[in-house]
Each structure stands twice: as C-alpha cells, then as structure tokens.
Amino acid sequence: MLYFSELRGTPVKTPNNVYIGRLEDMIFNIADVPQVTKLVIKHNNDLSTINIKHVKTFRGEIVVDCKNGHPVLEENELYIGRNLLDKQIIDLVGNKMVRVNDVVLLDRLKQDGYGIYVMGVDIGTLGLFRRIYLEDIVQKILSILSVKVSSQFLSWADIQPLELSSGEVKLKKSEAKLKKMRPEDLADYLERTSEMTVHHVLKVLGTSRATDVVENLDVNYQKDLFTHWKSEEAAEIIERMDPDEAVDILLMLSKEKKEEVEGFLSDETKKKIFHLMRLSHTAVGNLITTDYLTVDSHKTAFEVLNRIRKDTAHYSSLPTIHVLNDKDQLVGVFNLHELIMQKNDTPVYKFMNQNLVEILLTTPVHIAVHKMLKYHVDSVPVVDNDRHMIGLLTIDDASEYIEKKLFK
Amino acid sequence: MVFGPATITAMADNDASGVATYAIGGAKLGYPVLFVLGLVTVLLGVTQEMGMRLTLVTRKGLGDLIRERKGVGAALFFFVGLFVANMGTIVVNVAAFKTTAGLLHLPAIPLVIIMVAVTFIFVIKGNYKLTQNIMLLSCILYLAYIFSAFKSGPDWGAAVTNLFFPHGVQLTGEYIKNYIVIGLGVLGTTITPWGQFFISSFAYDKKIDKARLKYSQFETYAGAFLTDFFSFFMIVATAATLFANKIPLFSGEQAALAIKPFAGELAAMLFAVGIMNAGFMGVVVVSLSTAYAFAEFFGLSGSLDTSFRQSKGFYIIFIAQLIIASFVALFPFIKLFQLAVASQVLNAMLLPFIFYYLIKFTNSRELMGEFVNKPWQRTVAVVGSIGISVASVITLMLTFL
Numbered sequence: 001m002l003y004f005s006e007l008r009g010t011p012v013k014t015p016n017n018v019y020i021g022r023l024e025d026m027i028f029n030i031a032d033v034p035q036v037t038k039l040v041i042k043h044n045n046d047l048s049t050i051n052i053k054h055v056k057t058f059r060g061e062i063v064v065d066c067k068n069g070h071p072v073l074e075e076n077e078l079y080i081g082r083n084l085l086d087k088q089i090i091d092l093v094g095n096k097m098v099r100v101n102d103v104v105l106l107d108r109l110k111q112d113g114y115g116i117y118v119m120g121v122d123i124g125t126l127g128l129f130r131r132i133y134l135e136d137i138v139q140k141i142l143s144i145l146s147v148k149v150s151s152q153f154l155s156w157a158d159i160q161p162l163e164l165s166s167g168e169v170k171l172k173k174s175e176a177k178l179k180k181m182r183p184e185d186l187a188d189y190l191e192r193t194s195e196m197t198v199h200h201v202l203k204v205l206g207t208s209r210a211t212d213v214v215e216n217l218d219v220n221y222q223k224d225l226f227t228h229w230k231s232e233e234a235a236e237i238i239e240r241m242d243p244d245e246a247v248d249i250l251l252m253l254s255k256e257k258k259e260e261v262e263g264f265l266s267d268e269t270k271k272k273i274f275h276l277m278r279l280s281h282t283a284v285g286n287l288i289t290t291d292y293l294t295v296d297s298h299k300t301a302f303e304v305l306n307r308i309r310k311d312t313a314h315y316s317s318l319p320t321i322h323v324l325n326d327k328d329q330l331v332g333v334f335n336l337h338e339l340i341m342q343k344n345d346t347p348v349y350k351f352m353n354q355n356l357v358e359i360l361l362t363t364p365v366h367i368a369v370h371k372m373l374k375y376h377v378d379s380v381p382v383v384d385n386d387r388h389m390i391g392l393l394t395i396d397d398a399s400e401y402i403e404k405k406l407f408k
Numbered sequence: 409m410v411f412g413p414a415t416i417t418a419m420a421d422n423d424a425s426g427v428a429t430y431a432i433g434g435a436k437l438g439y440p441v442l443f444v445l446g447l448v449t450v451l452l453g454v455t456q457e458m459g460m461r462l463t464l465v466t467r468k469g470l471g472d473l474i475r476e477r478k479g480v481g482a483a484l485f486f487f488v489g490l491f492v493a494n495m496g497t498i499v500v501n502v503a504a505f506k507t508t509a510g511l512l513h514l515p516a517i518p519l520v521i522i523m524v525a526v527t528f529i530f531v532i533k534g535n536y537k538l539t540q541n542i543m544l545l546s547c548i549l550y551l552a553y554i555f556s557a558f559k560s561g562p563d564w565g566a567a568v569t570n571l572f573f574p575h576g577v578q579l580t581g582e583y584i585k586n587y588i589v590i591g592l593g594v595l596g597t598t599i600t601p602w603g604q605f606f607i608s609s610f611a612y613d614k615k616i617d618k619a620r621l622k623y624s625q626f627e628t629y630a631g632a633f634l635t636d637f638f639s640f641f642m643i644v645a646t647a648a649t650l651f652a653n654k655i656p657l658f659s660g661e662q663a664a665l666a667i668k669p670f671a672g673e674l675a676a677m678l679f680a681v682g683i684m685n686a687g688f689m690g691v692v693v694v695s696l697s698t699a700y701a702f703a704e705f706f707g708l709s710g711s712l713d714t715s716f717r718q719s720k721g722f723y724i725i726f727i728a729q730l731i732i733a734s735f736v737a738l739f740p741f742i743k744l745f746q747l748a749v750a751s752q753v754l755n756a757m758l759l760p761f762i763f764y765y766l767i768k769f770t771n772s773r774e775l776m777g778e779f780v781n782k783p784w785q786r787t788v789a790v791v792g793s794i795g796i797s798v799a800s801v802i803t804l805m806l807t808f809l
C-alpha cells in the first residue's frame with residue numbers, strides 16, 4: 001500500500017545513477033482497475049513524462065531508462081495530483097461530496113515491467129495529518145490514549161471524480177458510475193462545480209440521462225448552462241424535457257437564443273411548447289403540462305392499455321387518464337389502479353369517475369393545490385369554459401410552490 | 409431578500425471592534441485618519457468584487473480553491489491564521505458586552521454569559537429574516553453617530569479634504585507612529601480576512617448566476633461605500649469631540665461622549681445598546697466564518713442545516729470559539745478599547761497572504777475564463793498588498809524594538 005503524498009518528491013534516476021528530477025505527478029488510465037500509464041517528472045521547472053514501461057525500480061527510489069517530452073493526457077486518462085488529490089469527489093456509497101486527502105496505490109512487479117494501480121482514495125483525517133507529516137505522531141498519541149482510528153478509504157469503484165474542468169481531460173468512460181446515481185443527487189453535486197465541468201459531465205452521460213439531470217438543476221444554473229450551450233445541443237435536451245420545464249427554460253433565454261434553439265426543435269415539440277407558452281401568462285398556466293392522456297368514453301379497458309403503451313412512453317408520470325365525450329369535453333377520469341382492475345372489454349364510461357375535480361387557467365395556484373390535497377388526487381385537469389382540456393397540473397409540478405410555502 | 413451578500417458583509421464590518429477602532433482612530437488622530445479610510449474603501453471594493461467574481465465563476469469558495477490548488481499545508485496555514493485573527497476579533501466583541509455592562513451599571517459576568525448563550529441559540533435556531541432585522545437594528549447606532557457628527561459642528565472642509573490627503577495636524581514622531589499602527593487597525597477592521605472568506609461562501613450559497621455578475625459587482629462597490637459611509641461619520645464624531653478637546657479614549661463613557669452632541673444625556677444608554685448589538689453581530693458572523701472556513705479547507709461537512717452529529721467539526725469549532733472568547737474576555741485587564749486596535753492590526757497582517765492567492769486565482773485564465781482581472785484591478789490590489797505589508801513590518805518593528 002503506497003500513498004501518493006509520500007511518493008511525490010521521490011528522486012528519479014537513470015540506471016547510471018544520473019539524477020533527472022523528482023516525481024511530480026502520475027497519469028493513470030481509468031479502466032475498471034485503473035492503472036498508472038506515465039510518471040511526470042519535474043526538473044528545474046520543466047515537466048517530462050516517463051512511460052510506465054521504462055520504470056525499472058519503484059520502491060525506495062525510482063529508476064527509469066528513458067524520458068519523453070511534455071506530459072499529455074490521452075483519452076480516458078487523468079492526473080493523480082492535478083485532477084484527484086485535494087479535489088472534491090462524489091462518494092457513491094455515502095452519496096455525498098468528500099475531499100480527497102490522499103490517493104492509495106498498489107505496485108506490483110510483473111514479467112513485462114511494473115504495474116502501479118490506483119486502488120482508491122483516503123478521505124479521512126489521518127490522511128490530512130499524513131500530508132503535514134504528522135501521521136506517525138498522531139497515531140502514536142492515539143494509541144497511547146487507546147483510541148483506535150482507522151483510515152477512511154474509498155475504493156476507486158465507489159468514487160466519481162467531479163471537478164475535471166481542466167481542458168486537457170478527455171474522459172469518456174465515466175457514465176457507468178454516474179448512472180448509478182439518481183439525477184437529483186447528481187444535479188446537486190453539479191451545482192457545486194464550474195460550468196465547464198457540468199458541460200463535460202452532461203456530454204459523458206448521454207442525452208437521455210443528461211436531460212434528467214438538467215431538469216433537476218437549480219433554475220439559475222439552468223439558465224447559465226443553456227445560455228452558453230450551442231443551440232443545436234440545447235435543442236436536443238429541450239426535446240426530451242417535460243414540456244413545461246422546456247417552456248420555463250426557453251422563457252429565460254434571450255430572444256435571439258430562444259429563436260435559434262426553437263429552430264432546431266421538432267414540429268411536435270414546438271407545437272406543445274407554443275401551446276404552453278401561450279398559457280404561461282397565468283400562475284397555473286406556468287406550471288401545467290401538455291403530457292396528459294385523453295380517451296373516448298366508449299373505448300374498452302383493453303384498448304386504453306394499448307393506447308398507454310403506444311403513446312405515453314415519454315411521459316414522466318401518468319397519474320390519471322381523462323375521458324372525453326364526442327364533443328371533446330371532459331366527462332370523467334380514472335387512474336391506473338382502477339383501469340387494471342377492470343375486465344378487458346369493459347367500456348370506460350362504466351368505471352370512470354364522473355365527480356370531477358378540475359380548475360380553470362385563472363384558478364390561483366394555492367386553490368389548485370388545496371383541491372389536490374383535499375380530494376387526494378395527484379393531478380387536476382385544467383379546462384376552459386367549454387370543458388375542453390387545455391392542460392394538466394400535477395402535484396409534482398406544484399411541489400416547488402408547496403416547498404416554498406412550507407419552508408419559507 | 410433586501411440585502412445582498414456584499415451589503416451584509418459590509419454591515420458586519422461595523423461590529424464592536426470596528427466601532428471601537430474607528431472611534432479610537434478619530435479620537436487619537438483626528439481628521440487625517442480619514443485618508444486611510446478613503447484608500448481602504450477603494451481597496452475593499454476591489455477585493456470584495458474579486459472574491460465574489462471568483463466564486464460566481466468557479467462556484468467554489470476561496471478556502472476550497474486554496475485547498476485544491478495549494479494543498480493541505482497552505483490550507484492549514486490560512487486556517488490557523490484565520491482562527492487566531494478571528495479569536496482576537498471575537499474576544500473584542502465579547503469585551504464590548506463588558507463595556508455595555510459598565511455603562512448600564514449591570515454586573516459584567518452574567519451579562520457576558522447571557523449574551524454568549526443568546527448568540528449560541530440564535531445561530532442554532534435563527535433564520536435569515538432575523539439576521540437581517542438585527543443588522544437593520546444596528547443602523548440605529550450608526551445613525552446616532554451621523555447626527556452627532558453634524559451636531560458637534562465639525563470642520564467639514566477639513567473632514568472631506570482629509571479623505572484625499574492628510575493634513576491639518578502637527579506631524580510629530582509620536583503622531584506618525586500612532587498613525588501607522590492605528591491606520592493599520594482601521595484597515596484590518598474594514599478589510600477583514602474573515603470577510604474575504606465569508607463573501608465567497610455567502611455568494612455561493614445564494615446561487616447567484618454569472619449573468620447577474622454586473623449587478624453583483626455593483627453591489628460589492630455599493631456595500632464598500634455604505635460601510636465606510638457610516639465609518640466616516642463615526643470618525644468625524646470622535647475627531648470633532650474627543651480629538652479636538654484632547655480627551656483620551658479608554659472607556660465606553662468617553663466614547664459615549666462623542667454622541668452626546670446628538671443624544672445628550674441618553675448618549676451613554678444609546679452607545680451601550682448599540683455597542684452590545686454590534687458586539688453580538690460580530691460574534692455571530694466571525695465565529696461562523698471560522699467554522700465555514702474549517703469545513704471548506706478540510707472537506708468536512710459544514711452547514712447549519714445539518715445536525716450536530718453530521719457536522720461535528722463545524723459545530724465544535726463554532727462553540728469552541730465562543731467559549732474561549734468568553735473565558736478570555738472575562739479577565740479584568742481585557743478592555744474593549746485597549747484591545748480593539750491590536751486585534752485589528754493582527755487581521756491586517758494576514759491580508760497580504762490572502763490577497764496573494766485572491767489575485768493569483770482571479771488572474772488565472774484557466775480558472776476565470778473571460779472574467780479574468782482587468783489591469784487596473786490587478787494594480788490596485790497589488791499596490792494595496794504591498795502597502796499593507798510595509799505597514800505591517802513597520803508596526804512589528806515599532807512593537808518589538
């Protein structure tokens with residue numbers, strides 16, 4: 001078990017005992033078991049790289065037989081000192097941000113040369129003391145007091161480096177670990193890093209996951225992000241977002257940016273978004289979504305199930321199904337539980353609830369929320385004066401409003 | 409939220425140690441000390457803006473960046489320096505409670521203990537609105553100084569021109585020595601190390617986005633102007649009453665004399681309440697800032713929203729400062745006005761080290777992108793740092809030689 005902090009500064013020589021510098025940093029490849037690929041040597045303020053193949057001795061002193069030029073990161077490579085040590089990382093197990101106090105390595109002499117592996121990081125207080133050369137003293141004192149302290153170690157598999165804003169980093173392989181995290185949590189962590197890192201991480205996540213994360217970012221950071229994104233990439237994310245969220249973001253952008261981004265959106269998305277934008281001048285209109293399902297009252301339960309499978313794949317939630325008559329007016333609702341309990345050929349009008357809870361576009365938000373809570377429903381349809389549905393307000397969309405009121 | 413982060417930091421600058429230092433400045437040096445105030449206001453605006461810009465762009469606090477880029481050794485140095493300087497400030501603020509006790513003829517020890525307990529409860533249970541209101545309350549004392557300044561019939565011409573160049577006083581060796589030392593104290597109480605760390609933690613917490621940078625920049629300059637606006641009148645009030653009449657400033661009674669022109673017989677009462685409020689603010693903000701800096705430097709969780717068990721280090725540091733400060737402040741020889749300047753000089757000496765990193769980080773294109781320092785900002789900060797270092801060295805020589 002080697003500690004990076006103890007290795008840094010080790011003199012590096014050639015087999016002829018010629019001093020060529022001190023160990024400044026190490027570059028490693030982030031495979032499942034990450035392995036050091038290059039050593040970085042510093043001599044008189046110049047940096048040079050040594051490929052791991054050329055390392056002859058490692059323990060005690062470092063002997064190498066060949067030296068290369070200035071260090072460069074290949075794809076999927078990181079520096080230990082520059083990108084990992086002292087930086088904040090995500091502890092995937094504890095689900096929080098921690099700071100790397102030291103990096104733990106393992107060395108092994110194989111047939112074809114040395115293998116140096118990055119085992120993980122030390123996030124404990126002993127690591128801090130080691131950095132100021134007091135670890136031994138502190139451990140002695142603690143053992144005299146019979147206090148047992150072990151180092152806090154996180155293995156590589158359980159951490160995700162976050163702050164990678166250095167332009168040289170070319171990570172492509174971090175999605176697997178990031179996918180383990182809930183988008184809400186990842187968004188929280190991203191709020192604590194620079195914009196460049198956020199862009200980087202979102203790119204690595206792939207559009208679908210990135211959208212989930214973006215939706216959960218604080219609104220000010222969303223604005224920052226979208227303002228600086230290329231319009232085409234921004235449009236890709238907006239396409240996949242819930243339409244009401246998409247509208248909120250578009251309304252925050254400058255006029256030119258907004259029009260540029262809209263230019264890249266599909267017609268279907270544009271239709272939904274414009275519809276909502278026209279309604280956004282009211283408090284309720286600002287929160288509603290166009291992702292809701294309506295069925296004809298004569299359809300059977302079986303037909304409705306098929307409809308759901310076909311048409312609602314991209315919905316983030318399906319709290320209720322709404323029933324319209326042949327004049328397209330809202331006449332009833334039912335939820336998934338009620339639907340699944342029916343026999344396949346039962347028509348909808350036989351089991352729908354006709355006691356409707358609904359609101360108008362002009363209904364104040366607190367009344368809408370009160371209705372949802374009073375009648376124990378997850379959503380309430382928004383109708384116009386002719387009882388045509390124009391949108392759906394879910395309790396989820398109102399949650400920000402509720403949170404604000406509760407935790408003022 | 410009426411006040412932004414810079415305004416709040418600025419208000420907290422006028423804590424008890426601030427009030428005491430400005431009062432001593434005016435009483436011992438007269439109007440010429442206003443020259444230091446003028447320079448310091450500019451430097452304050454520039455460095456606060458840098459700190460805020462740094463945080464808005466990198467989304468990290470100053471403590472985070474020092475730890476990440478300079479390692480544990482540097483983090484430890486700053487933390488120890490900050491802790492010591494802050495302890496000095498907190499002790500002075502607790503000593504203010506003793507002054508209040510003296511002026512209101514109340515027993516000192518119980519009052520100190522009660523105020524510290526109130527501080528503790530306030531921080532653990534308090535919320536934002538309450539903090540804002542208390543800050544507003546403190547404005548009343550400052551207004552008293554403004555009105556007194558007017559009523560004491562000062563030489564306004566001398567006062568205003570001294571902002572730009574010091575003049576009108578006999579420059580004896582003794583005077584110059586005092587000028588350097590007290591001037592450094594005035595600097596240290598206006599631009600504080602804790603303020604540099606506080607403004608970045610605070611701006612980060614409010615999630616201000618980069619697009620509102622221009623507004624935030626304006627706010628930092630406005631905050632700097634605002635705090636020194638009040639300080640100006642404090643100094644004029646004491647210069648016109650105490651310096652002009654050669655009354656030395658050792659006790660709260662004498663300081664209250666400076667607001668007698670306005671408040672008459674109520675001066676003592678008004679000063680007592682005001683200094684207690686200023687002391688309370690100082691204890692809260694400064695001890696919290698040490699705890700936050702500790703969390704940032706050493707990567708422990710640090711937030712009032714977490715429970716004691718989750719953020720043990722944070723709460724322990726916070727409470728430890730209160731306890732140590734109360735204990736020290738209760739010694740009889742610890743008196744507000746004697747200590748104030750010394751503790752603020754200590755603060756000032758830490759500044760060049762902090763500015764060095766502040767300037768380095770805000771100069772780095774890698775960190776700041778297009779928001780890197782403009783040449784004039786760099787110049788002001790560098791010249792300021794050099795000036796402070798020179799004054800610190802001279803002060804050390806004067807103290808120990």
